[in-house]
Amino acid sequence: MNRYRVTCTNCKNSVEDVNKSIIVDDHRPALFCCEKCVDSFYRSEIEHFLTQEKELRRDLQYFDKIIIDDQIKESYLKETLKDPQEIWEDTNPLGDKYYYLLNEFPYEDQTTFYFIIICKVFNSKPSFILHYTLGQDQRFVNFYRTSKKVKGEEPKDGFSKEQMVIPQEILNEIQVLRSEYFAQMLELRKDRDIKYEYFPLYEKFLTETLDNPDEVYEQVENDKIISTSVKTAYLNEEAFFYYVIGMKIKEVDNEVVLPIFSFPTTDVDLCKYFNKGSLIHKKVRN
Numbered sequence: 001m002n003r004y005r006v007t008c009t010n011c012k013n014s015v016e017d018v019n020k021s022i023i024v025d026d027h028r029p030a031l032f033c034c035e036k037c038v039d040s041f042y043r044s045e046i047e048h049f050l051t052q053e054k055e056l057r058r059d060l061q062y063f064d065k066i067i068i069d070d071q072i073k074e075s076y077l078k079e080t081l082k083d084p085q086e087i088w089e090d091t092n093p094l095g096d097k098y099y100y101l102l103n104e105f106p107y108e109d110q111t112t113f114y115f116i117i118i119c120k121v122f123n124s125k126p127s128f129i130l131h132y133t134l135g136q137d138q139r140f141v142n143f144y145r146t147s148k149k150v151k152g153e154e155p156k157d158g159f160s161k162e163q164m165v166i167p168q169e170i171l172n173e174i175q176v177l178r179s180e181y182f183a184q185m186l187e188l189r190k191d192r193d194i195k196y197e198y199f200p201l202y203e204k205f206l207t208e209t210l211d212n213p214d215e216v217y218e219q220v221e222n223d224k225i226i227s228t229s230v231k232t233a234y235l236n237e238e239a240f241f242y243y244v245i246g247m248k249i250k251e252v253d254n255e256v257v258l259p260i261f262s263f264p265t266t267d268v269d270l271c272k273y274f275n276k277g278s279l280i281h282k283k284v285r286n
Contacts, residue, residue, distance in 0.1 A: 010041040042120075077115065083103075116144045203262070208233070218280050241271055
């Protein structure tokens with residue numbers, strides 16, 4: 001008799017032998033009974049990254065195709081998984097982590113291209129591929145150099161470990177607040193503002209906005225300190241404001257901001273609405 005009932009995260013069927021289950025993410029305690037359930041669970045994210053690439057190419061007007069034999073492409077994929085030249089780590093507003101592996105390979109006419117993999121990590125090793133692509137245009141490649149480059153120039157240094165454990169009740173509260181702020185933003189934004197489907201192009205500004213904001217506002221909601229960081233930035237020479245709304249929590253002896261919701265905008269009225277609370281930081285410009 002099993003003391004506890006363990007179920008598959010996707011199909012919810014009981015998992016009799018946990019040792020035969022599949023886990024693909026160091027940072028999410030999700031267990032799967034089979035590879036089919038892993039594919040089904042992450043299907044929406046797989047489709048998201050495919051759509052993201054299409055929109056990125058359209059935005060950059062970069063449509064060239066790199067023609068490589070399937071067998072050679074498979075060998076490049078395995079080599080990139082095994083020994084990437086670059087490893088980048090990205091975190092979404094809910095704390096889910098994604099890893100970007102890049103390798104540069106020779107191509108025709110003494111040129112090169114990059115093999116790019118987006119994946120999950122378990123036990124410090126790539127565990128599940130969400131998307132992969134190939135590119136030569138540096139603007140395209142740089143999009144996949146995300147918020148944090150993993151320390152250590154040698155791949156043997158591996159993947160950094162997340163030290164902070166966020167209580168489930170905080171994660172639940174963040175999810176509720178995220179839905180509320182998202183609804184407010186959609187209701188108030190003007191039609192001429194940055195289109196929602198382009199938001200993934202701007203996610204790389206999240207860490208920069210938190211680390212080096214132009215302004216920071218704070219207010220208290222339900223006994224929680226809500227922090228709003230704002231930064232003026234540029235994408236394709238177009239100026240915009242990037243907002244990161246987060247919750248301040250204690251981590252040992254420090255206070256950290258957990259992102260709740262982030263978005264880009266060119267709407268000054270929307271900025272005025274979200275500039276709530278006391279202005280506690282303003283960058284002095286020369």
